[in-house]
Amino acid sequence: AQKITQTQPGMFVQEKEAVTLDCTYDTSDQSYGLFWYKQPSSGEMIFLIYQGSYDEQNATEGRYSLNFQKARKSANLVISASQLGDSAMYFCAMREGPGLTGGGNKLTFGTGTQLKVEL
Amino acid sequence: EAQVTQNPRYLITVTGKKLTVTCSQNMNHEYMSWYRQDPGLGLRQIYYSMNVEVTDKGDVPEGYKVSRKEKRNFPLILESPSPNQTSLYFCASSPTLTGGNGYTFGSGTRLTVV
Numbered sequence: 163a164q165k166i167t168q169t170q171p172g173m174f175v176q177e178k179e180a181v182t183l184d185c186t187y188d189t190s191d192q193s194y195g196l197f198w199y200k201q202p203s204s205g206e207m208i209f210l211i212y213q214g215s216y217d218e219q220n221a222t223e224g225r226y227s228l229n230f231q232k233a234r235k236s237a238n239l240v241i242s243a244s245q246l247g248d249s250a251m252y253f254c255a256m257r258e259g260p261g262l263t264g265g266g267n268k269l270t271f272g273t274g275t276q277l278k279v280e281l
Numbered sequence: 282e283a284q285v286t287q288n289p290r291y292l293i294t295v296t297g298k299k300l301t302v303t304c305s306q307n308m309n310h311e312y313m314s315w316y317r318q319d320p321g322l323g324l325r326q327i328y329y330s331m332n333v334e335v336t337d338k339g340d341v342p343e344g345y346k347v348s349r350k351e352k353r354n355f356p357l358i359l360e361s362p363s364p365n366q367t368s369l370y371f372c373a374s375s376p377t378l379t380g381g382n383g384y385t386f387g388s389g390t391r392l393t394v395v
Contacts, residue, residue: 166323197384205369205388205389206386206388206389207371209384227323253323253324256319267312267314267329267331267375267377268314268325268326268339269316269326269373270326271298271316271323271324271325272323273322274323
C-alpha cells in the first residue's frame with residue numbers, strides 16, 4: 163500500500179484564490195513528520211512546511227498552512243492568495259519514526275500534484 | 282552558505298559507460314541519501330548512509346553503488362548504466378536527529394542514458 167497518497171495529479175487555480183492540495187498517509191508509527199516540498203520547473207526541491215505528529219497546532223509558514231487531521235491521516239497543504247509563481251509540482255512526504263536510527267531519516271514521497279495558477 | 286552540491290547538473294551518457302555523480306555537503310550532517318525522481322512515481326530512495334563507512338539500500342538500489350569514505354561526500358556510482366536509469370537524481374543530507382527543515386537537497390542531476 164502506498165504510504166503517501168496524492169490523488170490530484172494536476173490542479174488549476176486562479177490568481178489570488180486559495181487552493182488545497184490533498185495528501186493522505188499511512189503509518190503505524192506514533193512519531194512521524196510530514197513535509198511539503200515545491201518543485202518549480204527548474205527542478206530544485208524547495209522546503210515549504212513541516213508538521214510533527216505530536217504538534218497540536220497546524221503548521222503555518224506565510225501563505226502556506228498544513229491542515230493536519232491525525233485521525234483521518236491527512237496532511238493537506240493550503241496555499242492562500244495564489245500567485246503565478248506558485249505554479250509548480252508539489253510533493254507531500256513523510257518521515258517515519260523520530261529519525262534516531264537506521265533508515266529513520268528516510269523521506270517517503272507522494273507522486274506529486276502539478277499546480278497551475280492562472281490569471 | 283549551507284548547501285548540498287551535486288555534480289554534474291546534466292549528463293548524457295551511453296549504455297554501459299560507468300559514471301559517478303558526486304554529492305558533497307558542508308553542514309557536517311551524518312545522514313546522506315540518494316533519491317531518483319520519475320514521472321508519476323515521485324521520489325524514491327536509492328541508498329542512504331548513516332555515517333562514514335555505513336551505507337544501506339533504499340527502495341530501488343539495483344544498478345547503483347555508493348560509498349561514504351568521508352563524512353561530507355556521498356557519490357552515486359552507476360557501473361553499467363542502462364536506459365531505465367534515465368531520471369532526475371537528488372542527493373539529500375540531514376543531521377541524525379532531525380525534523381522540520383532539517384533536510385537539505387542538492388539541485389539535482391538530470392541523467393539521460395542512451
